[in-house]
Amino acid sequence: MSAIPASLPLRNDLIGEEPYGAPQLDVPVCLNVNENPYPPEPAVCDAIAARVRAIAPTLNRYPDREHVALRQAFAGYLERESGARLEVGQLWGANGSNEIMLQLFQAFGGPGRTAIGADPTYSMYPEYARDTFTGWQLAHRNADFTLDVDRLIARIEETGPSMVLLTNPNNPTGTPLPQADIERVLAACEQVQVAGANPGVRPVVVIDEAYIEFRDPGTPSAVTLIGEHPNLAVSRTMSKAFAFAGARVGYLAADQGIIDCVRIVRMPYHLSAVTQAAALAAFEHTDEQLARVAHLRDTRDATAAWLKTQTYKGTPLRVADSQSNFLLFGGCFDHRDAIFDAMLERGVLIRVVGPEGWLRVCMGTDAEMARFREALVESLRIVEQQ
Incomplete structure (x- = not known):
């Protein structure tokens, strides 16, 4: 450089x-960036090419900025994969889960706001905080990298953050986050006032599930808790298990209120027509992509x-x-x-x-x-x- x-x-x-x-x-x-090493099957490649070819004559026009068809595909996939029944208004897509995270920081962070993570954790989080002028604090994990829930809750109560970010499984350790721990953090945040915000404003708990499809069978996903917790946001990606890293497609599952906050800060037409077409083709071949x-x-x-x-x-x-x-x-x-x-x-x-x-x-x-x-x-x- x-x-x-x-x-x-x-x-x-x-x-x-x-x-x-x-x-x-x-x-x-x-073996350094956690990709799926197996390329898409020829049938998937053909489907992507056909979808992109079909929308190519319309590339002189802007794409559907609300990407409704893709959000419907997210909903269908999450119901199948995790048993969560979500509406289109509870889902949002972006260029990888990195953009999802940045949008969350743009919406809920900023000067005078603080986000809290649990280290060791994903090294991009402090950069999102830096780029949005958001304070960044950490609550150390246990020696075996499991979440020290008591320590984290104490830090939340001391700080009054606008966001709490937890990864499940954790990156870079791979440590799973039990659903009971997530529920304890959610319950604590529902009693905490965000510092500097209007009365009654509570922290948003962000669960980053970039690698969730690799969990042991039968393990629940945080998306099943969204209906009970309006301040819960769950980030997902197609980059890892779905063998789609080069397409850059991430998505957010949350209460519609959170989705509407993110829509305020999103760039116009942020998700290209080509990206949307490729992702829809991949979802048509979910079995092959996850094989x-x-x-x-x-x-x-x-x-x-x-x-x-x-x-x-x-x-x-x-x-x-x-x-x-x-x-x-x-x-x-x-x-x-x-x-x-x-x-x-x-x-x-x-x-x-x-x-x-x-x-x-x-x-x-x-x-x-x-x-x-x-x-x-x-x-x-x-x-x-x-």
Whole structure:
């Protein structure tokens, strides 16, 4: 990245900042950004091409800015996937769940407002806060990365935040968030006054379910609580389990009041006609798009078991409990950057993220995971000898 000229009037709080993003490198095995490694089936590609071809003659016109057909598809999918029956007015789409989160910060954050998360957590949250001039605070998780609900509630009561952000499963640890914990946080927020707001204004609780489809079967989703909690917002994405990262489609499920707040800050015609057409085609082939989820779940569990048999300088590797498509592992790496570099030299890209001493790997194809295991064994041996 080239240096930014000192003569440009960059905001003072952005001076010295770097753009967010995991490395995008041309290596044989990329296991660093939690994608679904399996491409769409030919039938899905054909359906996408047909849908886009059908709307191509209308591209001289703006798209449906309310994307009603796509919101209906979100509703149908959530009823099937989680048993939640939601109306179109309770759903909203955007260019990835990143835009959903930014819209939430734009609507509910801002100067004088505070958002609270539970670390370790998704590293983009403080950047959304920074970009919207929102205060950002953290309540530390337990040593096993589960949510310390008592500590979080105490911080909420002390701060009076406008938003509380929790990920389920958590990123970067993969830790599941029990429904009972979510309900305790919701109950607490329903009694808390947002600092600086009018009387009776309560915090919005945002549950980020980017990886929820990888949870163990039978585990409920927070979308089933929306009817009981008007200040609950649940963010979803098609990027991960749905094998649609390149299309950039995220969506929000919430009470219509929250959706209407987000509509105030959305950019005009923010979701292109091409994006809407591609997403509708993908939903027409939901079974094919999700066909590999169970296998990736099995791969995660098998990889976790294997990692626990490995050692680093005589210490067994730790693996955080995960219901996602990635694993945080190590807990004992005193030179994790060196391990990352050694893996990269062997053509395997993983992620340096989360607490010191840990690394993260997302699940790839069977062949990619075999190469990961080989490269990790070699890399640990090399770093141990340095």
